[in-house]
Amino acid sequence: MDSFEKIYSEYKHKVYFFVKKYIQKEEDIQDIVQDIFFHIWKHLDNSGSTPVEAIVFKTCRQEVSNFYRKNKLLFTFSEQDIISTEEDVFDEKNHEEQIARMTSLLEKLPQKTRELFIRHKIKNVSYSQLARENNLSKTAISKQINKALSFLRGNLQ
Missing domain, CATH: 1.10.1740.10 (RNA polymerase sigma factor, region 2, helix turn helix motif)
Structure with a gap:
């Protein structure tokens, strides 16, 4: 065992x-x-x-x-x-460091952008559902998610 x-x-x-x-x-x-x-x-x-x-x-x-x-x-x-x-096999320590960096970067995003990003990318909530829940257009949701992705990509490299 x-x-x-x-x-x-x-x-x-x-x-x-x-x-x-x-x-x-x-x-x-x-x-x-x-x-x-x-x-x-x-x-x-x-x-x-x-x-x-x-x-x-x-x-x-x-x-x-x-x-x-x-x-x-x-x-x-x-x-x-x-x-x-x-x-793609990675060591656990490197993975933990990446998660810590990602978490730190997510904390730097505006609260609303961070919430939308997490709900869409991690919890798989659709743009349509996020738009309805937040009284925004799907385009606005898309822009917020893309803004978060650009920020994360730019700071992770």
């Missing part, structure tokens, strides 16, 4: 963001991530000398494909997706 906990803590974010690239709905993402780790837990002893990372991302690809198959959607992994996923 210790080895599974280590794998889970090391790969939970990587798996989540991998699945998020291909699946839109948050509850579907969470279900798939749970299925991935269940599969890994169930077959961990049978892995032999295969590197853990290879097992994790192969399982990710299989579970995302299974999701598309169950929902009768067309989906294929390109070779570039597989290569870029393996190159």
